[in-house]
Amino acid sequence: MDYPTAKTTNATELKKYQWDALHDPKKLIAPWMQNEEEGEMRVISTKVDSMYLYLGTNRIKPNSYQLITTIPEMPDIRIKPFKNNSTDSTEIEVRLKIEYKRWNSVNTLVRNDSTFYPADGWHKVKLNEMWDIDFGSEMRGGKVYVYYKSEDTIKSEIFYIRGANPSEQEVRNYLTSQSYNEWFLMKIIREESGSSIVGQAMKQFNPGRNYGTAWTNTIGCPNMGYPRGFGLMQLDNFGTENGVLLVATSNQIWNWKANIDRGVQLLREDKINWAERRINGYLTTIQNWNAANPDNLVNDSIYIERGDNAGSTVLTIQEGNTDNNETFAINPNNTQRSIKHATALKYYNGGAYCTLRRKAITNKPYWTINRLNNINPPFNYVERVSSRNP
Numbered sequence: 001m002d003y004p005t006a007k008t009t010n011a012t013e014l015k016k017y018q019w020d021a022l023h024d025p026k027k028l029i030a031p032w033m034q035n036e037e038e039g040e041m042r043v044i045s046t047k048v049d050s051m052y053l054y055l056g057t058n059r060i061k062p063n064s065y066q067l068i069t070t071i072p073e074m075p076d077i078r079i080k081p082f083k084n085n086s087t088d089s090t091e092i093e094v095r096l097k098i099e100y101k102r103w104n105s106v107n108t109l110v111r112n113d114s115t116f117y118p119a120d121g122w123h124k125v126k127l128n129e130m131w132d133i134d135f136g137s138e139m140r141g142g143k144v145y146v147y148y149k150s151e152d153t154i155k156s157e158i159f160y161i162r163g164a165n166p167s168e169q170e171v172r173n174y175l176t177s178q179s180y181n182e183w184f185l186m187k188i189i190r191e192e193s194g195s196s197i198v199g200q201a202m203k204q205f206n207p208g209r210n211y212g213t214a215w216t217n218t219i220g221c222p223n224m225g226y227p228r229g230f231g232l233m234q235l236d237n238f239g240t241e242n243g244v245l246l247v248a249t250s251n252q253i254w255n256w257k258a259n260i261d262r263g264v265q266l267l268r269e270d271k272i273n274w275a276e277r278r279i280n281g282y283l284t285t286i287q288n289w290n291a292a293n294p295d296n297l298v299n300d301s302i303y304i305e306r307g308d309n310a311g312s313t314v315l316t317i318q319e320g321n322t323d324n325n326e327t328f329a330i331n332p333n334n335t336q337r338s339i340k341h342a343t344a345l346k347y348y349n350g351g352a353y354c355t356l357r358r359k360a361i362t363n364k365p366y367w368t369i370n371r372l373n374n375i376n377p378p379f380n381y382v383e384r385v386s387s388r389n390p
Helices: 011-023 031-038 168-177 185-193 250-254 256-292 339-349 381-386
Strands: 050-055 058-060 065-068 077-082 091-103 109-117 123-126 142-150 153-163 237-241 244-247 302-306 316-320 325-329 354-358 365-370
Touching: 050 142, 050 153, 077 091, 077 123, 077 142, 109 250, 168 185, 168 256, 185 256, 185 381, 250 256, 256 339, 256 354, 256 365, 302 354, 316 339, 316 381, 325 339, 325 381, 339 354, 339 365, 339 381
Parallel strands: 065 153, 302 365
Antiparallel strands: 050 058, 050 077, 091 109, 091 123, 091 142, 142 153, 237 244, 316 325, 354 365
């Protein structure tokens, strides 16, 4: 498609193209607008002197950085088309676009998000009057374009939205308020987000205040781990549906509460349920064997296939370190954890922790565990989670 240029297109044609492009949220802004962020304006408006930006009632500068709060809430962005010494009631059409791009460590583009406000067109605001932008319940961050139309031109101002990390207590309070009471949940959040130090802010976003405009600068942007995990729970892909990769939503990577909600849903509906079905199926198999072989019963001994103490048989598995650890068993007592939980934990990272196998000659079932994942080099995810502070 050929895009119009200021040198080759008359004002009427240019205005029509701009109108069509910005009324369709699915279209990219035309290349001839890209230099506007560098201060190049090809047409001077006679209706508007400037577009003022505000945070609440305080005026902010273009190219500044505004924060999603720890509540979380979007910054209270307001804009005002300004005309000096004007009492004109002319309405100016205004629209915002929030854009976010992110590449992972192997230079694969994993986020290319774009959201418009209003979603379906332009908002009209009178000269020298304020528009308090309604983001609804959405949390969005990245590069913000404020587009405004005046006569035969579309102009823009740019600023940026980044995120502030919640405190540990804010995260704990939210878990309690939502009845997210799994004993391992805070441990998973610490392990996945790298928020290991007790009392420090929890890393939904990369910490720091030295924000940068380049897409490769990630300070204040969602905390990401390979290949495309984001936020406190490192929400990655959730498989495919009709050939389409299912990934975290924009709201889930910019809203720490939504990130936890989706992570808990994934744990409860997928990982924990899968682990319970798996272990319960094994228990049924053992019950059937024991009923048929009362003189050769299967006990709760566990054979370690991979990881520390591989080749040994134990009754309990201890994971963690000297400061923080958990003990897992097939039939746990009051101080031990169920092997189902260890299996669910490893499945959150990928792979099965516990498997029931059969002996070669007798076909007798026996419990086994694989403590390592398949990452190169492999590590024990259950041990890492167990070692975190609750």
